[in-house]
Amino acid sequence: MVLDNVISPNPSFTSVESEFENINCPICSKEFHDLQRLNKHLDTDHKLGLSTQSSNEITSQSRDTSLSLQRDSNEKAHISRVRWKKPSRNLKENKCHGCKRIMNKSTGMVNCRSCGELFCRIHCRNIIKLNLEADYDPIDGSWYHCCNECFKKRPGYNDFGQVNDLTTDFVSVRSSKNEDKKLRQLQLENRLIRLIDGITEIYLRNKDSIVAAFRMNIEISRFETTVTAWKDDTAVSRCNICLKQFGLLLRKHHCRLCGEVICDDGTTACSSPIPINVLLRTTQDLPYKMKNIDSLDLEHELRLCRNCIQIIFVGRKFKQDLLQKKALILEKYESIHNLSLVIDKLLPQFKDILSKIENGKDTNTLPVESDIRELTRLREKSLRSLSTYNNVSRQIGIINPTNGSEKRIQESIKIASSKYINEKMLPLKTIPAILNPLMNKPQEIDLPQTKKFSDLFNTLSIKEIKSLREELMVLKEQSFMIQTMIDAAKTQRKFDEVTTLEGNLKELHDRATEIQGKLGSEGFE
Amino acid sequence: MLQFKLVLLGDSSVGKSSIVHRFVKDSFDELRESTIGAAFLSQTIKIKAEEQEEDVVIKFEIWDTAGQERYKSLAPMYYRNANAALVVYDLTQKDSLVKARSWVEELKNKVGDEDLVIFLVGNKLDLCEGEEDLRAVDTSEAKAYAEEQNLLFTEVSAKTGQGVKEVFRSIGEKLYASKKDEILAKKNRELGNRVNNSVDINAQRPSTNDTTTCCS
């Protein structure tokens, strides 16, 4: 027999299998062109070979001292390497101790400074404090890289750090603060009631006498100070809120509720005069003597500081907002929430019947037709609800949020609803496979609208989708490589090989199209 | 020239690519990268045939598949039309023989072709010599299995080249033997056609699964 390269080999076809690149020392990352040199470097420069070379101890010892001297001159003391594993000569055996993949230049190769095993770069990324004996030493150690296992097995480690439950402390601090606030609010509210009641009373007493108007105003002012002690303003030179210096242009005022001295600067809104009827209307819940003074023609205003307005009115405004018409997003959210209640009720019923039928399969009992009908009905109903849920949650997604918090709410709804749909679809998706033989007899079992819904929700299971996607990706990779091989073969004028490769490329394309068809909308964009 | 399709199957890093490269380029590379997808190479050999005075030229179109699990779905595309399959295992890795067995099974189940030549090859024979013998699979065990399944069997080393050429030669000879009648018949038909000057439609129509080409 004669064996020879009648046709010379095609160097271009090796492009797929590129040569191994240089390899780095796992200890100091120095680059080497071959393993021999790397091993020699490990033996000599890193002393890893010494234990096995005990036969010539004298030489190695002398070499050792010279080396350590040299090292001491440019580095500090070294962490112990007795545990460090040496990489194998066969590079394919150098698998990461963590992920087990074969390490090469791109993955990197590092000794865990703690246990010494070899890891790829990404699996040796934790840092831990070690002493020079490579033992865990949180006090005197320095930081070194280590693997996950060493990181986790160090004493005192837990997944979530130190637990220190301060809830009760927080609660007590918070509730005492809240209590203070509440008390303060009650106090101010009481003052407000007394002020308004008193003022209306004075007004009612004087409204008929025309000459009394002047006296009435003095009386009201005096009355106001009896409800709240006004702070002595002679000693105060700055506004209590904005701290601006009072002067000719910035007048001093007293808050009728707290008695503080504040300014009336419109830009800082430290205080505002508020008509009594407005105050009354916005605090309808308080027990005033006169519920309605609109008819009284009482135009008196009370000057309140910003802090007091805040305390008395913010909570009330919030409550009132709640009574207003809901934002569109919330309205829609309520409807998907209701749908989810329906679905959550349907699915367990559905699962019950399903397991009944499946158990029947084990014992070879044919499912009762009424069960199948019920199963189908429940499935249809759940799918319909899910489909509506899906539509409404999509509508939420396209609403223009009116402010930042609406935007955040919208985002959260989007995430939660898509998670909900995926989760609830799963059991419904696996059904056709189980019921298929039964469903092949459409004249016996009436399946309205099955087609429509299977369009909406692909009938593949998540697992099938995953593996088909993976296969598709592999096919695309391979198509790309075959295409490069075809180009190379063409330039080399190897036309019979072009034919073979093109045949394969077509097969790859056909299979890819087939899978894409199966995946439908679950495929790649 | 005869043209045969050959596919290599087996676990990752058993040395499939190394064997192909030894055969095609007579070289070996310690630091070969794991194959991605499937690589394509071709090589031509000559074998002596009994009844013919000229050597028979055989061209192998070789698909070297990747052993990594990720690419498993590609394999059927390449073994489906193959005339021969090299199922490779690593003599130093017990698991790789298990994998090889499952490939053999898959081939027997999925490939209809009765004439498909399956060659079980134990690789890295060089590691099974001397003091540091790393052998993990006994020759007798693999051999018994091959006989039971009616497979060709041998042990090779892609590193030293030991036994590699012979594998491809035996495959060529076996395929030639099984296709010989077909080939001779066709040749005769062509001759006959020329003599009778009549047209045989069957002989003229190019068949899709034809392993013989007339234009060599």
Ligand SMILES: Nc1nc2c(ncn2[C@@H]2O[C@H](COP(=O)(O)OP(=O)(O)OP(=O)(O)O)[C@@H](O)[C@H]2O)c(=O)[nH]1
């Ligand atoms: N000692 C020795 N090593 C070998 C031999 N054949 C292959 N190897 C080594 O084994 C490793 C894997 O070889 P490959 O040829 O890449 O293996 P493969 O089967 O193609 O692997 P995949 O492409 O991942 O499927 C390489 O490091 C080779 O150097 C052999 O006969 N003897």
Ligand SMILES: [Mg+2]
């Ligand atoms: Mg390979």
Ligand SMILES: [Zn+2]
């Ligand atoms: Zn180094």
Ligand SMILES: [Zn+2]
């Ligand atoms: Zn890793």
Ligand SMILES: [Zn+2]
């Ligand atoms: Zn470690």
Ligand SMILES: [Zn+2]
């Ligand atoms: Zn105030």
Ligand SMILES: [Zn+2]
């Ligand atoms: Zn102010």
